[in-house]
Amino acid sequence: MNTQEKYRTYVNTACVKAVEPIVIREAKGAKVTDESGRTYTDLFAGISVVNAGHCNPEVLAAAKAQMDRLVHACAYVYHIPVVADLAEKLARITPGRLQKSFFGSGGAEANEGGMRLAKQFTGKQEFISLQGSFHGRSVGTLSITGNSGRKRGGGPYLPGCVQHPAPTCYRCPYAMSYPGCDLHCARELERTIQFNTAGNVAAFIAEPVMGEGGIIVPPPGYFQEVKRVLDRHGILLFVDEVQSGFGRTGRLFAIEHYQVEPDILTMAKGIADGFPLSAFIAREEVADAFRPGDHLSTFGGNPVSCAAALANIAYFERERLPEQAARKGATFMAVLKELQHSRPLIGDVRGLGLMVGVELVRDAQKSPASEAAEKIRTLMRERGFLVGLGGTYGNVLRFQPPLVIEPADLQMAVAALADCLDKV
Numbered sequence: 001m002n003t004q005e006k007y008r009t010y011v012n013t014a015c016v017k018a019v020e021p022i023v024i025r026e027a028k029g030a031k032v033t034d035e036s037g038r039t040y041t042d043l044f045a046g047i048s049v050v051n052a053g054h055c056n057p058e059v060l061a062a063a064k065a066q067m068d069r070l071v072h073a074c075a076y077v078y079h080i081p082v083v084a085d086l087a088e089k090l091a092r093i094t095p096g097r098l099q100k101s102f103f104g105s106g107g108a109e110a111n112e113g114g115m116r117l118a119k120q121f122t123g124k125q126e127f128i129s130l131q132g133s134f135h136g137r138s139v140g141t142l143s144i145t146g147n148s149g150r151k152r153g154g155g156p157y158l159p160g161c162v163q164h165p166a167p168t169c170y171r172c173p174y175a176m177s178y179p180g181c182d183l184h185c186a187r188e189l190e191r192t193i194q195f196n197t198a199g200n201v202a203a204f205i206a207e208p209v210m211g212e213g214g215i216i217v218p219p220p221g222y223f224q225e226v227k228r229v230l231d232r233h234g235i236l237l238f239v240d241e242v243q244s245g246f247g248r249t250g251r252l253f254a255i256e257h258y259q260v261e262p263d264i265l266t267m268a269k270g271i272a273d274g275f276p277l278s279a280f281i282a283r284e285e286v287a288d289a290f291r292p293g294d295h296l297s298t299f300g301g302n303p304v305s306c307a308a309a310l311a312n313i314a315y316f317e318r319e320r321l322p323e324q325a326a327r328k329g330a331t332f333m334a335v336l337k338e339l340q341h342s343r344p345l346i347g348d349v350r351g352l353g354l355m356v357g358v359e360l361v362r363d364a365q366k367s368p369a370s371e372a373a374e375k376i377r378t379l380m381r382e383r384g385f386l387v388g389l390g391g392t393y394g395n396v397l398r399f400q401p402p403l404v405i406e407p408a409d410l411q412m413a414v415a416a417l418a419d420c421l422d423k424v
């Protein structure tokens, strides 16, 4: 059997619509090579993970050196130097007073842990999150996820989880427009707290820029206004930076665009350039709300992943990857917006840094062009470009390449996109 046949027979892929018909042999930087030797430009980075490029030599060298010393001991049973070093580094590079990290292996695990910590610190049990959000596939994180497409068949979910309308300006839930709206969606949080909860809310949980929800960038001032409401009610601000973190949006963490201090921040994906690792970090007084026995993760803080993360962050700092993302993303978006003028299928181009979404619509009423989006993903692949899909209706093309991508590759991607738009 070849790889695709083995996948069909032995890998449970029933949970996804389709696995892309590519068998990847190897990858380097922003290029992926299949088993026939064909090379693709990767504009999705394994769902926004390999921000420092596929198989970054510095990350690999650090991981290999660590592998020769220690692969596993359990970071919560013994002291491990590389775990301590990474925790210290994260305290330095995350915003505000965030200080103590708990390490896990994936994004959902980080969010679950953060939710538990928020409950224990506040003594409250409810959560407010955003409609259209995605926070993971465990029962707790699906409870705060605002998308029935992801939740279907998995309930019942945790009581006390409420979804508030999101700052989706292109499809404003209040039919308003920014700045005239005066951040109505943020102010309305007050009414959600008052009418949809029991006044027992531990945290408001949000992705600073929504990923799976279709690259939703809140307007300037959004999180400041949200924070004012939260402070009035003693509710924690919990930001899920699993997808938006590690330079993706042009800052190391996307919440930095909004100048507010989160109480809990979760990260995964881009933290170790592809090695499995996640963390939730909190202020010392919040983190110390855990009591012995409250939390643990056998693989969390795996030394090889932590070594990879440290090398990854060092590479970020030296190569100024967030700045690179900001620069390359601004040019890329400008060219895409230019393309929008001549291609009515493009309803909206939005993003921050190299977290860019192109929403496709069929008409002036903004009917989602979901089939066209899927077709375009296929046509792009046939032209040698790998793109992602997202959004509540699956009609948003997602461009989240490794941040080391060459600007020329982004230019060629836009030319290919123009051609594909003409073919659907």
Ligand SMILES: Cc1ncc(COP(=O)(O)O)c(C=O)c1O
Binding pocket: 047, 105, 106, 107, 108, 109, 111, 134, 135, 136, 137, 207, 211, 212, 240, 241, 242, 243, 244, 268, 269
């Ligand atoms: C914002 C956000 N949170 C959480 C997750 C879940 O991460 P994981 O798949 O590593 O559990 C994702 C995954 O796409 C995500 O985008």
